[in-house]
Amino acid sequence: MLYIRCPYCEEYRPELEFRHAGEAHIERPSNLAEISADDMEKFLFIRENKRGIIFERWRHIHGCGRYFNCVRDTVTDQIIMTYKSGEPKPSDEEIEKAILALKEEQTS
Amino acid sequence: MSGLYRISGKGRLTPAKTVAFTFDGKSYEGLEGDTLASALLANGVVLTARSFKYHRPRGTMTEGSEEPNSLIGVRRDTARQQPNVRATMQEIYDGFNAVSQNRWPSLAFDIGAVNSILSPLFVAGFYYKTFMWPRVAWEKIYEPNIRAAAGLGLSPTEQDPDHYANKFAYADVVIIGGGPAGISAALTAAKQGVSVIICDENAEFGGALLYETDVQIDGKSGYDWTQDALAQLGAMDNVTILPRTTAFGYYAQNMIGLCERITDHIAVPEADSPRERLWQIRAKKVIIAQGAIERHLVFANNDRPGIMMASAARSYLNKYGVAVGSKIGVYTACDSAYAAAFDLKEAGVDIPIIVDSRSDVDPALLERARELGLNVQTGHSVIDTTGKLRISGIKVAKNGQTANTKYDVDALLISGGWTPSLHLYSQSRAKPSWDGDVKRFLPENPVQDQVSVGACNGTNDLTELLSEAQDAALNAAKSIGVKKLKKVSAPKEVVTSYGHEGDHIGSSHGAGADDQVKAFVDFQHDVVANDIRLAVREGMRSIEHVKRFTTTGMATDQGKTSNLHGLAIAADGLGKEIPQVGLTTFRSPFTPVSFGTIVNHGAGDLFDPVRRTPMHNWAVEQGAVFEDVGQWKRGWYFPQAGEDMHASVNRECKTVRESAGVFDASTLGKIEVVGPDAAKFLDIIYTNAWSTLKVGRCRYGIMTHEDGFIFDDGVVGRLAEDRFHVTTTTGGAANVLNHMEDYLQTEFPELDVWLTSISEQWGVIGVQGPKARDIIAPLVEDIDLSTENMPHMSVREGRICGVPTRLFRMSFTGEMGYEINVPADYAESVLEAVWAEAQKHNACAYGTEAMHVLRAEKGYIIVGQETDGSITPHDAGLSWAVSKKKTDFVGIRGLMRDDLVAEGRKQLVGLKTKDPKVVLEEGAQIVADPNQPIPMKMLGHVTSSYWSENCGHSIALAIVEGGRSKMGETLYVPMIDRTIEVEVVDTVFVDKDGGRLNG
């Protein structure tokens, strides 16, 4: 069972309180009705689903009820960081830093 | 006397505390504190089991959870029958009753042993190769027969009467293993004030100190030291001590699964006590002190009853006062076996020979052996054993030679050295590293917040081990955030007489590739050295392949004793180094965990919540038959005396259209949408428009996902400019709210609107039928029910029976109808008043089945029945509910997708069977020409089908390719025994112009 930090509750909570909500940072076009078939395909169907660092959404559905974003490594299943929805996608450096911080926590 | 092999003055059990037990129907006496294994050995019972494949006689080999052989069935009563219990872990009590397994008719005479004679047939991969052909035979002949012969114990046939518990816990430090390392770590950590949970799978804490009687710590025996330490720990509030508790799983982010066995060792458990408790612990730091497991040696016929790990024999002597034989041989490659031999000799047991495969042995050990008059043969090996149901002799040869000397023995102690236990370390996803000097894997690269200490970390020296554990605990406290660490003094003087040096992995002398002998590697799965060599010859390159081909290490013991041997033999065959062949990954559970523990509280009544509406009791009183709708219990139909389901549903349907019916609609999802932007938000969520809805009116709405397919529907009432009462389907309630929250929080956070589930705030009484108004009128206060004031699809707030109501005039039957929302605590009482009025009009109570028929008569869809995630509002004939004016809503672009606007999509239609009495099957496929060759072109399928008493014929809804252009056409529904002719008709079967709705 994962242990996930809710950025709104500001603490770690057990996975049982959460629900996964798919890939993060897929923007819904404000002119959705007018987008091309190709753009619609990308918006509706195309997901990264890669091996390694991914951005995903969770909802603290049995907690504060908020949707938020999460950076997770699909190889180790390690949750690297979480942040509020609407906040910008963390940069590679920020993720790198978070990974290092996690490692330090472990070896301390 | 509790057994002939009990030596007075040895062990720590109390001779006066005897308990009576039976094994395979025979009565024995043991002592309180005995395990079944020790009690049987005390009684000279060495044969305890038959092996899995060859049915070879087997006896207890170990004194712990690694036991591969002595799996027995425990019979507490007819319902409490636990198979595959390790005799070495099961404590006995007065009246304890156990049976052996995998034998027929008896343990001593087992027909299945014929497999041993046929054993050349049963080599590794036998099943894969033999049962390949013919294919059909696998299902009909091979599998049933293999299944009948396979398996060890018998599953219980009755429901488990015990209950099981669960506990979620959080601790600063979790320590796995209560040996000297674990205890030392626990003491140190606990003194820093952090919370500590320490568990051990055994009844007693102490690990090896329970039997290593040579150990002295600061002048105390090792045992007394553990007792002192435990007393100290027990007195601290921040420490939880869990004996008989197995850490069986190490999961993500330092989550540990423990199984605490609470009653299995008690003769008469307290009536209310759970049998076992699952602990799901999240630890800030985990200290693994699992210890090491002694390995056997791989030589010919190394599996006869009476052959046992040296440490186990020493433990049986020093803990339980049991000599495992009267004439005991020793065969070792490790120093620690000498300690067992010396202790037994000093206890008066005859030790005719110690065979040491090493040529170079610690002179101090040899000197001590000489002092005790023991015969030690170094540079020799046991090349074979004799005996049938118990070992009777060993053949000893100089290494590399075949000429041998025979010794008579009734037990043989063996030791191939010690394997650090990496099970939990490996489960935590860490990779072991290879220590080539001592030929072992070590836990040096943890990937979670974890540290291994003691023997599982390869530290065997007790002084070093104790300080390593202390350091680990101090580090843990520091990393948790303890600022000022309290000093903990290390023991000043630690005395041990025997070490654990020396090891051997792989096959021993006399069991090489050219020797056609049965030298067992994995006892529980009957894998011999030659099976592994065969696997390599047949092309298995990786240890993972070898494991699956031979099944070595795959038994319930997870290869605790066998893994390294198997690996070494495979590496030898492959001509590779051990680390290149790789160690297999250990999986949870460490030892088997009962289903009861995993399910714990979620059994019986608590398997899943059963949700009942606030009017449930009324339905029970009306004789309702209930159906499950998700977790809800809903009244399905309300039969009167002598009625079956059909008669009841027919009457209910007729009565609703003739007079009225009363229906419990409480399970519908309800969401209160509040805020100045409420209408704007609903415009986004639904396909139709809400801004135009006037206060006091309701509208039917459809939701699609972005793909354009229908996802939910329901009626929404506008209570105020900024307040809507949304209803959803029963099954969709939670998902709809989740979906709406998603859009509100992440796509439209700027909107001033909030969503609150009110599904359970309101009980909902449906009253439908021409008499509906007459029924409710006497009860309703301050609402004008006239159609002029309150037309179809309107909502009013007022009072009914003195309590507040949100009264909806709406219909899911096609009749004039109301849905009376009242605060849930009052619902039953209001319903009783409504029912009293209803009866005056000969109205009926109706259930979900009649509701389904009535709405189908009107062509109203049910989401999930007419729709299946591939139906658009247009397909369902609901184009009127899709706004053409809105510039955005969820699904707006999806609905424009090429495939969704293409000609020939499946569309909702009505079907009438040519024979009015025939009721179609829901799900049946529809074709244009029943005589076309198979596979036929299927045009669609029947989504709903009922007998309509109101119409006097069957009715059906279906989705059919280009359905709306096929009105009046004849189509066919091929069934297994006939073909049914149907006519495509409109979806509305009753009151096509809707006049009845307006009452």
Next chain:
Amino acid sequence: MANTNQALRKSPLEGRLGGGAGVTITPADPMSRMSLRVKDKDVKTVGKALGLALPTKPKTSVVSSGKDAQVSALWIGPDEWLVLSGVDADLSGALGKIKPVHSAVDISQRNTAVLLEGPKALDLLQAGCPQNLNDDVFPIGACSRTIFGKAEVVIWRTDAQSYHIECWRSFSDYVFKFMVQAAKGL
């Protein structure tokens, strides 16, 4: 006319009792409950109307000081509070005239509550609740929406050994039975 038909109130857990020496399990009396949603900037104004300062720190609660008509506000989410008061309190009435946009929804009868009391109360909760409820992170006054077994609940620690557990009414039978079962052999 209506008086002859005055509806009677019936709580979902009426008449139930459970537990034993270590912990008692008791249905709470009926009460007024409101789900309150307010924007950050309006927290003060809205709280004032209820006679308290709405808590803004996760997992905390505030109880109004007034002796009669005591009101409690539990932080549920960043813009969400569960407001509790006596059965006769008019909570939405109190907010009737305030200016800031907000959502006040009556959920008095959507939820019901169970009270746990005794030295084993925490042990009982830990049988079904995966959240960390230890003293250091869940002191007196702490509250949280979470789960208990397979039901969603709000746990509110009202005293050292006292907890107020809210759940939706149709889950209350399950929650109560789970508690009675888990109380065995704590």
